[in-house]
Amino acid sequence: MNSRSGSKLNSLLLSFFLFFVVTTHLFFVHVLADSHFEGFDAEEEDGVEEETLDPNLLRSPPVTQSQSSIPLDPKSEISSDPDPKEDLNLDTPSKPQSDVPRQTATSFEYWDEDEFEGLPVEHPPVEEAPKVAENATPNDPDPKTAKKPEKIAASKKSFTVEIVCGSFLIAFIINYFTGKRENENLALSWAAKFATKDSIFEKNFSLLGVGDGDDSPLLLKEGQNVFKFYASGRRYCQGLLATMELKSRHDLISRLFNLVVPCRDEISFEVYMNDDAMDQVIFALAKKKLAKGMQKEMNDLQRFASLMTPPSARKWVAEELSVISESKEVAGDLIAEAVLEQVFGEKAFEKYGKDFISMHFSDQHPGIHKKMLLFKFALPDVNHMADMTRLVALVPYYIDLVGRYKLSSQARSKTDVARLKAAQEAYKELQSARQEALQKKKAERKKMLEESEAKLSAEAIRKKEAKERSRQLKKAMPKVKMTRAN
Secondary structure, rough: OOHHHEHHHHHHHHHHHHHHHHHHHHHHHHHHHOOOOOOOEEOOOOOOOOOOOOOOHHHHOOOOOOOOOOOHHHHHHOOOOOOOOOOOOOOOOOOOOOOOOOOOOOOEEEOOOOOOOOOOOOOOOOOOOOOOOOOOOOOOOOOOOOHHHHHHHHHHHHHHHHHHHHHHHHHHHHHHHHHHEEEEEEEHHHHHHOOOOOOOHHOOOEOOOOOOOOOOEEEEEEEEEEEEEEEEEEEEEEEEEEEEOOOOOOOOHHHHHHHHHOOOEEEEEEEEOEEEEEEEEOEEEEHHHHHHHHHHOOOHHHHOOOOOOOOOOOOOOOOOOOEEOOOOHHHHHHHOOHHHHHHHHHHHHHOOOEEEEEEEOOOOOOOOOOOOOEEEEEEEOOOHHHHHHHHHHHHHHHHHHHHHHOOOHHHHHHHHHHHHHHHHHHHHHHHHHHHHHHHHHHHHHHHHHHHHHOOOHHHHHHHHHHHHHHHHHHHOOOOOOOOOOO
């Protein structure tokens, strides 16, 4: 009994010892398999069924992140926590099975971030919810597709400058062509009235226009608002030049300016008298305000003429006009009774003189041509061009009147004295101008010499001073005259 019981006890102890050895061996093998992951323990939870482990699966798995896994072979797949919140095996795209080695996925309780540095962290994309306005209602349209009124107003404002500039450009172009056509029509209307067959200038001049042939143009266009007309072939004068200065209708800005500051179209006549045809005459007729300005600005009027008081013994020009003349005799002779009745009388001027501006005769005119007759009139519109017929008729009338006019001996003596005095003053002014020019030239030469001397070296200055000293000594020595003895 004792021997049997002892043998049973020995066999039991032996069995227990073998079981302990096998268990310890398996435990150490499992620990060695996981020795590559310090600080990581396999997840073991209650209620999870254990599966038999294949010894081939006890190899060390490659380093992976806990948030992702590589698809595993079905034979080596290990079951994990069935809880979806704890599931760490996410479906991610992978390479073909032939290129990716079989790996095992092991879940761990925590991840030691200090152990692995530099690994990229994958963040799942987060879908942003569309922003909804605070005051939006379920029936409101999608805020992305709905245009805000502020954006619409901003888009309209952004094109305001472009629209304004484009409209101004279009208006400028249209006004350019229309204004150009209006000025051309006005100039052609004047030429058709006074420079064609059986007109005033055709009867008084033998050559009209800028050319010699019959087909030569009557008008010369120097600008969009400047036209010129030339006539010659008349006694007492070399020729006549008419210049039409019209409004700048082709310029939109000038047209708008003329609405604020009105101006008129003007035509001026310059008659170049022969030297032997015109006597010593200085005379001007203009409206009162303009006459004062002419006397201050014109040298001949300022030096020789003065404003005339209207005589009481005879008819005179309208009250709106002022006469500037060198003598009363010249003024009385040039303002004849016929002229007063036709244009410059009180009644005639109200009807026919509304387009009159000024009239200026002078034998001391500054410029190339000394003896000239100047007329300046305002141009009416195309439909009322005949209203200035009497004003245009004054041009040939005064050419003949001034060409035939001769001063009396008393008036001539006064004009001779005045012109002699003026000539002396002009000579003095010329001499003073010459002296000033010489003084200026000397001063400039002296300044240049001083600058050149300042640039010289000390040796050159010493030589120059020595030369100047010797010259002065020679000059101071007495002159000795030597004679040859017989």
